[in-house]
Amino acid sequence: MARFNDDSWLRAGTWFAESTDKAPTNATIIGVPAHKTSLSPTRADMTPAALREAMYWYGTWSWAHDHDISKITIRDEGDIPDPDFEEGDQRVFAKMAQLRGTQDLLIALGGDNAVTYSVARGLWGDDIATAGLITVDAHHDVRNGISNGSPVRRLVEEGGLDGNRIVQIAISDFANSPIYAQRVKDYGVTVITRAQVRTRTLDSIMDQALSIAGSAGGQIHYDLDVDVCDRTVAPACPAATPGGLSADEIRELTYLATTDPRVTSMDITEIDATIDTDDQRTIRLGALCILEALSGVTSRTH
Numbered sequence: 001m002a003r004f005n006d007d008s009w010l011r012a013g014t015w016f017a018e019s020t021d022k023a024p025t026n027a028t029i030i031g032v033p034a035h036k037t038s039l040s041p042t043r044a045d046m047t048p049a050a051l052r053e054a055m056y057w058y059g060t061w062s063w064a065h066d067h068d069i070s071k072i073t074i075r076d077e078g079d080i081p082d083p084d085f086e087e088g089d090q091r092v093f094a095k096m097a098q099l100r101g102t103q104d105l106l107i108a109l110g111g112d113n114a115v116t117y118s119v120a121r122g123l124w125g126d127d128i129a130t131a132g133l134i135t136v137d138a139h140h141d142v143r144n145g146i147s148n149g150s151p152v153r154r155l156v157e158e159g160g161l162d163g164n165r166i167v168q169i170a171i172s173d174f175a176n177s178p179i180y181a182q183r184v185k186d187y188g189v190t191v192i193t194r195a196q197v198r199t200r201t202l203d204s205i206m207d208q209a210l211s212i213a214g215s216a217g218g219q220i221h222y223d224l225d226v227d228v229c230d231r232t233v234a235p236a237c238p239a240a241t242p243g244g245l246s247a248d249e250i251r252e253l254t255y256l257a258t259t260d261p262r263v264t265s266m267d268i269t270e271i272d273a274t275i276d277t278d279d280q281r282t283i284r285l286g287a288l289c290i291l292e293a294l295s296g297v298t299s300r301t302h
Contacts, residue, residue: 012291013056015070023102026072026297029290030099031079032092032119032267034111037147040238043274047283048079048109050273054280054287062291065255067298069291075103083111085146089118096122105258105297107290110269112148113141113225120151120221121159123265128155132165132213134263136253137225138172138194138244140180142187148270151223156187163187165216167209169253170194170228170245194244202249206256214262222257222266224250226286236282237270247285251292258296266293 016029031048038044060070077099083092092115099106100123108119116135124131133155135141142156143149152168155161166189173194184191190212192205213220227237230244245253257263268286276282 010060010070011056012058012060013052015060016052016055016074016076019074019076021073021075023075025075025102026104027074027294028077028099028103028106029074029109030077030095030106031109032083032111032115033079034083034088034114036084037114038112039147039149042112042238042272044110044112044270044272047111047271047273047286050283051109051268051286051290054283055290057284058287058291062295065295065299067295067302069294069298072294072298074294083115083118092118093122097125099123100125104261104300105263105293106265107293108265108267110267113151113223113269114146114148115267115269116141116221116223117151117154117159119265119267121155123221124219127218128159128161130216130218131161132216132218132220133161133167133223134209134213134220134257135166135168135223135225136170136228136250137168137223138170138175138228138239138241139225140168140171140176140184142180142183153183162216163189165213166190167212168192169205169209170197172241172244175239175241197245197249202252202256206253210257210260210262219264220260220262222254222263224254224266224268224289225270226250226268226282227270229285233285234282236272236276238272239270251288254289255292255296258293259299261300
């Protein structure tokens with residue numbers, strides 16, 4: 001892509017590419033290109049690179065929040081190779097153990113939603129006993145087995161995460177089953193449906209989610225599954241449906257979540273860059289969510 005250079009307008013992609021910061025930093029970017037266990041065929045493994053490239057469309061200045069995110073420190077750890085299946089989980093665990101405690105916020109670029117399990121569990125380590133999880137997702141993700149449909153179940157049943165500290169925002173109608181709905185009830189998960197989002201402010205929703213997920217005083221992982229969006233704004237998400245969240249809603253939820261220092265990690269998942277529209281609307285939305293998260297981190301010291 002040909003780019004117009006302006007010395008007075010720093011591109012976010014340039015800032016990423018030129019970053020030489022070492023640990024500890026305010027933020028770490030890392031690709032986790034999982035895709036082989038996906039319930040729908042996907043090339044989500046191509047997405048971390050596409051998200052980095054999309055950063056060149058944007059600057060580092062947030063007018064709404066009066067933040068220049070280039071003022072914080074950031075490093076890009078590249079991609080974790082072959083993060084699928086149990087062997088891949090071990091590679092992610094090892095990398096997360098290496099990065100544990102070396103940044104204020106780790107942003108994992110998926111990849112499919114299977115990475116929520118390996119990233120969160122690996123980064124929390126033994127602190128999973130006090131950790132919490134917030135998902136912005138159309139689906140409960142409590143299926144059996146190992147797939148992009150099972151990370152929440154795996155965190156509870158295999159990792160020991162307390163379901164009473166899980167909040168799921170914007171769960172969609174006709175995107176789950178009564179069996180899985182009952183499963184999350186049995187876990188003690190707090191569910192805020194898409195219908196409820198329409199009648200509440202995003203601030204009140206995120207305040208509730210942070211209070212519940214952080215109730216034991218531990219770290220919180222924020223899982224942003226972009227298929228929660230309306231299909232018109234996220235056509236590169238195979239499971240996105242009409243009537244999902246707007247681009248503006250997921251951007252604002254992401255900012256609100258990451259302003260809280262208890263949120264120490266997040267992921268952006270379920271985008272298949274190879275099936276996006278010519279205008280790259282899904283990839284560019286994902287890139288904006290990364291920037292919103294970095295703005296949230298900036299607000300912690302602003």
